[in-house]
Amino acid sequence: MKQSLSSPPTFLEAKNRRQKVRSAGMNPDYWYAVEYDHAIKPGQVVEVKFWNTSIALYRGQDGKLRAVENRCAHRQLKLSLGEVDGCNIRCTYHGWQYDDEGKLVDMPHDSFGNRFPACKVGTYPVKVRYGLIWIFPGDATLADVRQIPEIPELEGKNRWACVPLDFTWRAHHSMIIDNVSDFSHAYLHRQYRPFVDAKLTKFEEIGDHVTLSYDTQVGTGKISGLFVDRTRVNTNSMDLCYEYPYQWSNTGDKIKHWCFVLPIDERTTRTFFLFYFNALKIPFTNIKIPQWLMKLVLKIANPLLIRPLLSQDGIAVEAEQEGYENHFEAPIIELNPAVHLFQQLTIRKWEEHLNKKQHKQPAMKSIV
Ligand code: FES
Ligand SMILES: [Fe+2]
Missing domain, CATH: 2.102.10.10 (Rieske [2Fe-2S] iron-sulphur domain)
Incomplete structure (x- = not known):
């Protein structure tokens, strides 16, 4: 496709769903x-x-x-x-x-x-x-009506070990939401194999949530595979949700994450990830890593496994942003039906915000 000389359209100028979602903001009426x-x-x-x-x-x-x-x-x-x-x-x-x-x-x-x-x-x-x-x-x-998501596993005396990570990527927030829930990009992670052979088994939009499930093999990488306790966790499927404006995943109620995006501007997003685990094992044994040791294990695993894995996503979404800015008029080829739902939800919530803003605007005063 020939490189375009103009810049991508604004939300109001956008002619199709991709142009709309890539220019949409996030509704500010959330934490x-x-x-x-x-x-x-x-x-x-x-x-x-x-x-x-x-x-x-x-x-x-x-x-x-x-x-x-x-x-x-x-x-x-x-x-x-x-x-x-x-x-x-x-x-x-x-x-x-x-x-x-x-x-x-x-x-x-x-x-x-x-x-x-x-x-x-x-x-x-x-x-x-x-x-x-x-x-x-x-x-x-x-502010009192809308809540910060409840994560009981991360509070109280018996809270799970958690790896917090964040990245600032030069990419629109919708690209990150697409990325974290669309498992058709297993190829990108062929070295780490966090999910392989994913088949979408369910996807639906209920209110401001898009829920989806995959049958997939979770955590089969050479190193990560050693730690995943398959006797205690069902690692054959994963549930995910775009719980606007947040995203989460759940593997067998034992391996979970939340992803919180901060849309900085049209092409910059900071993303906070919280990964938390309740069932990792000592490699080559069936012994569950005790909760007190988990913190240390995760501290080691983070720079070795989790950060490099997510950095691959960062490289991909930044390249996608660049690709979009150069080829925003290219035909849309999107195969995963769940991605359509994420995008529709982002667009709908932004439209809701714009409509609300329009109704609140005072009548224009003449300046002449
Ligand atoms: S005190 Fe802030 S600009 Fe003067
Ligand atoms: Fe990924």
């Missing part, structure tokens, strides 16, 4: 994982982004996290360039200081006879769960 809890120390501020919206995320000296719109009301500098002052954030330029409700509370320079400016920047609800920091970038009145 999104944005950073690890341990990555932000008291007194530290970082910039995080949700679909081109920049947010200053900081931890006050009291240990509490806060998220504010990342701009100073004065001259619009990013507040993430500034400093945490107690529980407030101070802009680096003229030193204006905002409290955790975004209200300007200090202006350390002459006011030239003016009144203290009554200005405010926006704030976002923040929570911490599963070692991740979550932000609610949308309509804050929905």
Whole structure:
């Protein structure tokens, strides 16, 4: 196909499902994982982004996290360039200081006879769960209605050993959602063999969930195969779900993962994976790895097996993004029917958001 000179269409210009899904955003009225809890120390501020919206995320000296719109009301500098002052954030330029409700509370320079400016920047609800920091970038009145997914295996005294990983890939979030649930790409992982001979046995869309199942051989790689305890786990099938805007998998109720995407912009996505296990065995034996040892085993397995495996997906989706930008008008050849459902769901949720936004917009005022 000839390389196109123009750029891919926007959501409103898109002419087919692929162009729509590759330009869709994610509905902001959900909780999104944005950073690890341990990555932000008291007194530290970082910039995080949700679909081109920049947010200053900081931890006050009291240990509490806060998220504010990342701009100073004065001259619009990013507040993430500034400093945490107690529980407030101070802009680096003229030193204006905002409290955790975004209200300007200090202006350390002459006011030239003016009144203290009554200005405010926006704030976002923040929570911490599963070692991740979550932000609610949308309509804050929905923050209590919408929940962070419940993962009972990752909480409490008997919680399973977990491998957290994250990647920032130069790819649209929909490519990552397609990738993690579409097992037709076993060829890419021929070295690690996380799933082979996958046959889609079920796929359906119920509300905002697409559930699917494969009959497949799970974890048959040379090294991973040694650890998978086939006497305790059914490794012949896997259930998966695109539980908008999140994704998970479950192998025999013993090997599970969640995938949380953070759509940064049209071509950048940070993805947080939580893999957790309850049935791995000591190689060449039938002895289950005890829970206390599991943490160490996973620490070793992560850089050897899990990270390299997912890095292959990263290379593929980044190449897919590049391919799409060059050939967005190429004919669509998509064989896996579950992928059609993922894409439809992403498009529908984005349309829902755009429609809501349109209804909320105040009537345009004439500027002439
Ligand atoms: S730009 Fe922030 S204080 Fe002036
Ligand atoms: Fe993969």
